[in-house]
Structures are given as structure tokens and as C-alpha cells.
Amino acid sequence: MTSRNPFQYGRELAGAELVDREDELRVVLDTMEQAGRLFMIGPRRHGKTSILHAASEQAEERGIVVLRRDAEAFPTLRQLAESVVAGAADRLAGKISRAGAKLRTFFGALRPEINYNPLDQSFSATITRQPRKQEAMMLTTLLDGLDRMAADSGRKVAVVIDEFQHVLKLQGPGDGLAAERQLRAAIQRHRHVAYVLSGSKIGLLSQMTSDPARPFYRLGSRLFVGPVPRNDFRTFIRTGFESARTNVEEDAITAILDLAEDVPYNVQRLAHSCWNHARAREQSGTLSTTDVNQVLDRLVRRDDPFYTQVWNRLTAVQQRALLALVKTKGVGLFSHATLKRHELPLSSLRSAVQKLTNSGIARPEETMGSIRHRLEDPFFAAWIELFVARN
Ligand SMILES: Nc1ncnc2c1ncn2[C@@H]1O[C@H](COP(=O)(O)OP(=O)(O)O)[C@@H](O)[C@H]1O
Numbered sequence: 001m002t003s004r005n006p007f008q009y010g011r012e013l014a015g016a017e018l019v020d021r022e023d024e025l026r027v028v029l030d031t032m033e034q035a036g037r038l039f040m041i042g043p044r045r046h047g048k049t050s051i052l053h054a055a056s057e058q059a060e061e062r063g064i065v066v067l068r069r070d071a072e073a074f075p076t077l078r079q080l081a082e083s084v085v086a087g088a089a090d091r092l093a094g095k096i097s098r099a100g101a102k103l104r105t106f107f108g109a110l111r112p113e114i115n116y117n118p119l120d121q122s123f124s125a126t127i128t129r130q131p132r133k134q135e136a137m138m139l140t141t142l143l144d145g146l147d148r149m150a151a152d153s154g155r156k157v158a159v160v161i162d163e164f165q166h167v168l169k170l171q172g173p174g175d176g177l178a179a180e181r182q183l184r185a186a187i188q189r190h191r192h193v194a195y196v197l198s199g200s201k202i203g204l205l206s207q208m209t210s211d212p213a214r215p216f217y218r219l220g221s222r223l224f225v226g227p228v229p230r231n232d233f234r235t236f237i238r239t240g241f242e243s244a245r246t247n248v249e250e251d252a253i254t255a256i257l258d259l260a261e262d263v264p265y266n267v268q269r270l271a272h273s274c275w276n277h278a279r280a281r282e283q284s285g286t287l288s289t290t291d292v293n294q295v296l297d298r299l300v301r302r303d304d305p306f307y308t309q310v311w312n313r314l315t316a317v318q319q320r321a322l323l324a325l326v327k328t329k330g331v332g333l334f335s336h337a338t339l340k341r342h343e344l345p346l347s348s349l350r351s352a353v354q355k356l357t358n359s360g361i362a363r364p365e366e367t368m369g370s371i372r373h374r375l376e377d378p379f380f381a382a383w384i385e386l387f388v389a390r391n
Pocket residue numbers: 008009010011012013017018019020021042043044045046047048049050051228264265266268269
């Protein structure tokens with residue numbers, strides 16, 4: 001009997017595959033319906049892109065034109081803008097023969113050139129190279145044009161930018177605040193386009209949207225995406241194993257969730273391997289906690305070259321800071337006892353943790369007034385325990 005592994009990771013899930021997230025989906029969909037503005041903020045690996053994917057599909061079914069782009073996929077702001085212009089040509093311009101003229105009407109200042117490839121029926125666009133300083137202007141011109149084009153077409157349009165903080169990074173050094181201000185002014189004016197801006201740099205995005213001195217202050221509502229509720233995940237895992245006619249101990253499910261620290265990507269990845277492990281076994285037995293630990297051990301060893309590479313790129317101080325983070329589980333990281341045990345001065349530890357955060361290895365988690373530092377990939381902690389901490 002061959003059946004598909006029910007635990008999927010490393011790709012955008014569709015709505016039917018998502019555990020929980022009904023509320024999040026509704027909020028995103030409502031925003032798209034009502035030409036609203038929404039900031040979706042949450043750590044990586046928690047399903048933001050999947051929520052955007054699922055909401056976009058549902059919105060399209062309701063006739064909304066969704067232009068969804070991942071800012072991190074574009075090396076320059078101009079390429080991101082070109083991709084949006086091509087999307088507008090494809091979805092809003094009407095007849096192919098008229099697309100070029102239409103786009104020149106709405107995006108005139110960008111001098112867009114449109115190409116249509118009949119082989120795969122795709123549009124591509126080029127816009128005139130701008131001096132770096134005027135790139136923010138380019139973005140507002142683009143969005144202004146899109147708003148008018150949406151009005152002209154009579155369609156509802158939603159612009160979805162994933163990993164939005166990257167847009168600000170692409171703008172490069174210069175007056176970031178001025179760029180933010182222009183962008184805000186444009187977004188605020190628009191009546192025909194919904195904006196859903198999502199991002200993983202939680203500190204940065206929270207600050208940007210909650211600081212009265214920043215242009216994006218209260219520009220839209222905020223949606224924080226946290227872990228999937230444990231009980232829902234538990235049911236999902238149990239059902240998944242039942243589909244393979246494999247029994248799983250309740251403690252083993254707890255072990256999966258604990259070892260993955262409830263991070264959805266890691267839960268799916270570990271459950272995926274456990275499922276394969278259970279299916280490959282000769283005599284069908286019950287998946288136990290021991291099995292789960294064994295499977296994780298194997299997973300981490302298989303990824304050893306990757307983790308080794310990440311580890312070796314760190315400075316000695318960052319390595320010690322990371323070790324301290326793993327040993328304390330990120331609680332009371334800056335306490336006197338920790339500093340002493342790991343022989344790190346407070347200032348060094350602070351700046352090392354900041355660098356680990358910037359490079360996407362660690363992330364701060366603020367809950368109920370206290371702060372805990374976690375690894376974005378909990379299995380990296382398992383690798384450190386296995387190969388570093390023991391020495
Ligand atoms: N609601 C969910 N239910 C089940 N698995 C999920 C869920 N959200 C995320 N995942 C798992 O995490 C992986 C990464 O999700 P993704 O949407 O790319 O997260 P993000 O954009 O926050 O980094 C998915 O491929 C899936 O395995």
C-alpha cells in the first residue's frame with residue numbers, strides 16, 4: 001500500500017492543509033474584501049506564507065485580483081516593481097493588444113515596456129532604471145498607478161507583500177523615514193487596493209507600526225501569528241498516523257511537539273520522518289517517545305554539514321552566546337549567573353545576541369512582560385547539544 005505522507009513541510013500549504021488559522025484566514029480575507037490595510041507579523045516557520053497563499057486562493061475565488069509577491073525574492077526594488085507591473089498587465093489590462101497602452105496610461109512616469117510571451121502566456125515588464133534615491137518615489141508611483149488601474153477595471157485588487165521589511169532594506173541607506181512617509185501617504189490615499197504586508201522581523205515591524213513617531217504608526221491593523229494551538233496539532237498528528245494504520249503513543253505526540261518547540265515547520269518535519277520511520281518498520285508497532293528521539297537524532301545528524309557550516313561562520317563570542325542561549329533555554333540569558341558561567345561580559349553577550357537575531361538564527365519572544373530568546377530552528381539546538389555542548 002502506498003499512501004502519501006500526511007506531514008508536509010517546506011512549501012506553502014493550501015487552506016485545507018492548515019491546522020487551525022481560521023481566524024487569521026478570515027482577517028486576511030476581510031482585509032482583501034474591504035480594501036483594508038493589514039500588517040501580519042510573526043516569526044519564520046509559523047505559517048505566514050501559507051496563510052497568505054490560502055487567503056489569496058479564497059479571495060481569487062471571490063473575484064478579487066491578488067498580486068502577491070515575496071520581497072525577499074527580488075534583488076532590487078525595481079525588479080519587484082516590474083513584477084507588479086507585469087502582474088497588473090496580466091490581470092487588469094484587459095485585451096493583450098491594449099496592455100502596453102493601458103500601462104503607459106497608469107504607470108506613465110515609470111515608462112514601462114511590456115512584453116508578452118505567447119508560449120507560456122506570461123507578461124514581463126521593464127521600467128526605466130531610477131537613481132537609487134528615487135526608488136521610494138518609484139514605489140509610490142507604482143502603487144498610485146495600481147489604485148487608478150483597479151478603479152478603471154472595476155475589480156477589487158489586493159497587494160500582498162510577504163517579508164515586507166525587506167522592501168525597506170532594498171531601499172538601502174538614505175532617508176528611510178522619508179521613504180516610509182511617502183509610502184504611507186500613498187497607501188492611505190488608495191481606495192481600490194487592499195494591502196496585506198507580512199513580515200518576520202518582529203521587533204522591527206512592531207516598532208514600525210506602534211511608534212507614534214514612525215510613519216506607519218496605525219496605518220492598518222496588526223495581526224500577530226503565533227504557534228498553532230497544541231491540541232489542534234495533537235489531533236492532526238494522531239489522525240495522520242492513523243491514516244497509515246500506525247499507532248502512536250500520546251507521549252510520543254507530546255515529544256514531537258516538545259522537541260519541535262511547537263514551531264509548525266519543525267513539527268511537520270519531525271512528524272514526517274516519524275511517519276516514514278513507522279511505515280518502514282517490519283512489524284507494525286506503536287510509535288514511542290524513544291522512536292521520536294531516535295528519529296530526531298538521525299535528522300540532526302543528516303543535517304550536520306549544514307549546521308556545521310552555520311556554526312563555523314559565527315565568531316567565537318557568538319558561538320559562546322549561542323551555547324549560553326541553548327543551555328539557559330533563553331530564559332534569564334543576561335543574568336549574572338549566566339554571564340559568569342559562560343565568561344561573557346554583558347555588552348558582548350548583548351551584541352552577540354543581536355547579531356544572531358539579525359542573521360535569523362535567534363529570535364526574541366516577548367510574553368507577558370518578560371523576554372525569552374529562542375532559536376528560529378529548534379533542531380539547531382539539538383545539534384548543538386549533540387556535537388558542541390558535550391565537548
Ligand atoms: N497552520 C499550519 N498547520 C500545519 N502546518 C503548518 C501550519 N503553518 C505552517 N506549517 C508548516 O510550516 C511550514 C512553513 O510554513 P510557511 O507558511 O512557509 O511559514 P512562514 O511563512 O511563517 O515562514 C509549512 O510548509 C508547514 O509544514
